Amino acid sequence: MPMSPYVRSLRDRVGHDLLLLPGVTAVIRDADRFLLARQRDTERWSLIGGGIEPGETPQEAVVREVSEELGVRPVIRRIVGAYGGRPLQTTLPNGDVVGYVTVAFHCELPNAAFVLEDAELIETGWFTRDQSKGIARHEWIDDVLDDAAR
Template sequence: MPASAYVRSLRDRIGGDYLLLPGVTAVVQDGDRFLLVRQSDSGRWSLIGGGVEPGEEPRAALLREVREELGVDVEIAEIVGAYGGAALESVYPNGDHVGYVTIAYRCSLTSSSFSLEDDEVLDTRWVTLAGLGELDRHGWIDRVLADATR
């Protein structure tokens, strides 16, 4: 995923060293199904989300990220939880080391159709918890989806 101007300015100063960033995650739910996206940078399945920009409210960041990635709006119902730690750390192909602390929000789509608006998302898929096991996915989403079904 492309880095924001803010993150690029930090990278200019610290290089690829570890950077901890705030994020948001959309748990888009329709009955017992959840919407996943296949990310272009890793090819793995995950939830929709991204970084919170300086001065941006997390809810506004979530609405922006969903609009950027799917071209639709969502209605935010509630916070599912906050997540971080080793499961949300990675090293990008360019060597940048990053960790995220993300707030996950339960959402519903306001439109039944959406389009992939940017190059971050290769595909979308609705899955149930039972169908998660067959997907190459980021492991941390299992915890988020389990929390969303409680």
């Protein structure tokens, strides 16, 4: 995924050092199944989401991210939780160290049809909690899915 102009301006100042960035995550579910997407950069499965841009509310950001990645505007139902710490810290292939703090929202899609944004995503799939544990995934999503399933 391309780096936002805001993050690029921060990287110009701090180089590869740790940046703590705010993000959003969409938890989209159909009965006991959750929508996951396999990311092009890591080839791992995760939830739909991304960074919050300057001046954007978390709610606006999750609507924008889902709209960009799936081509459909979601309906936000509630906050599932907030997540961060070591599980959401990573070193990117270019050496940049980033830590995310993300607010997860339970979202619904107005219809089942969506269009995959293939610059960032390889594919999507519906998984139960048990099925999701058997795939190559970002492990921090386990906590989000557990909280959403309650």
